[in-house]
Amino acid sequence: xxxxxxxxxxxxxxxxxxxxxxxxxxxxxxxxxxxxxxxxxxxxxxxxxxxxxxxxxxxxxxxxxxxxxxxxxxxxxxxxxxxxxxxxxxxxxxxxxxxxxxxxxxxxxxxxxxxxxxxxxxxxxxxxxxxxxxxxxxxxxxxxxxxxxxxxxxxxxxxxxxxxxxxxxxxxxxxxxxxxxxxxxxxxxxxxxxxxxxxxxxxxxxxxxxxxxxxxx
Numbered sequence: 001x002x003x004x005x006x007x008x009x010x011x012x013x014x015x016x017x018x019x020x021x022x023x024x025x026x027x028x029x030x031x032x033x034x035x036x037x038x039x040x041x042x043x044x045x046x047x048x049x050x051x052x053x054x055x056x057x058x059x060x061x062x063x064x065x066x067x068x069x070x071x072x073x074x075x076x077x078x079x080x081x082x083x084x085x086x087x088x089x090x091x092x093x094x095x096x097x098x099x100x101x102x103x104x105x106x107x108x109x110x111x112x113x114x115x116x117x118x119x120x121x122x123x124x125x126x127x128x129x130x131x132x133x134x135x136x137x138x139x140x141x142x143x144x145x146x147x148x149x150x151x152x153x154x155x156x157x158x159x160x161x162x163x164x165x166x167x168x169x170x171x172x173x174x175x176x177x178x179x180x181x182x183x184x185x186x187x188x189x190x191x192x193x194x195x196x197x198x199x200x201x202x203x204x205x206x207x208x209x210x211x212x213x214x215x216x217x
Contacts, residue, residue, distance in 0.1 A: 001025055002047075002078075002155045002187040007059035009042050009051065016042055018212035019059060024155070024187035029178055029201035031190045033216065034208035040191040043208065044157045047189065048080050049073030063154055079153030079186075081161040081177070085140035087132035093119070093143055094128030100150040118146040122176075138169040145177050149184070156181050158190040162197055174200045 006019040017039040024030045034040050046057045050073055061069045068076040087096045097115045105114050119125050122142040127135075135143065141161065148156065161177070162170050178201060181188045190201055198205050205216040 003062040005060040009046050010056045020213045024189055026185040026187055027182045029188040029190055029203040031198040031201050031205040038208050040208055041159050044159050048078050048157050049076050077154045079148035080157045082159050083163050085144035093130045097147050100147045102152055122146045137165050138173055141173045156186045156188045160192050
């Protein structure tokens, strides 16, 4: 379970949005909407521990009952997917996935097996040596999700990850992401402007505005 308690972000002493209190249950996808520039992505950055220099977070974040507010991003066990897949261009597809493997998976054979299994799950079997630049948008999105999941996160943040996909791909990739998150019991916080994303998510929809957060549906 992911719990936000009175979370706000300030720049030079000025709050960017009113404090947000929100709970996301295991396997639930909560959608966050709101006008451009209102602070949705900044809120996700605060939860994930990726705030830009100069921004200051107040409030508390708990994951599975453990407070992670002051932990660095790599210690929070919170995965993130963005609009762009952000695969490392200097690594092969397999190398990208290997980057996320936890230290508990040791030995070349075990790591290769984990990568192969992830590629098969994503429908990318046999592509370990592919250059990420040669992947389609849908393939890159699936690879980015598997890289996030290989790191064994306990929550997932989605910052408009489907917005750059064409209509033919969007529905399938949404189902792929949501189904995998639910299967692993991950609480998911989705930022989007697209009503179709919110409908596919199937969870509550909240809107972030100047006065704070309010339930939409």
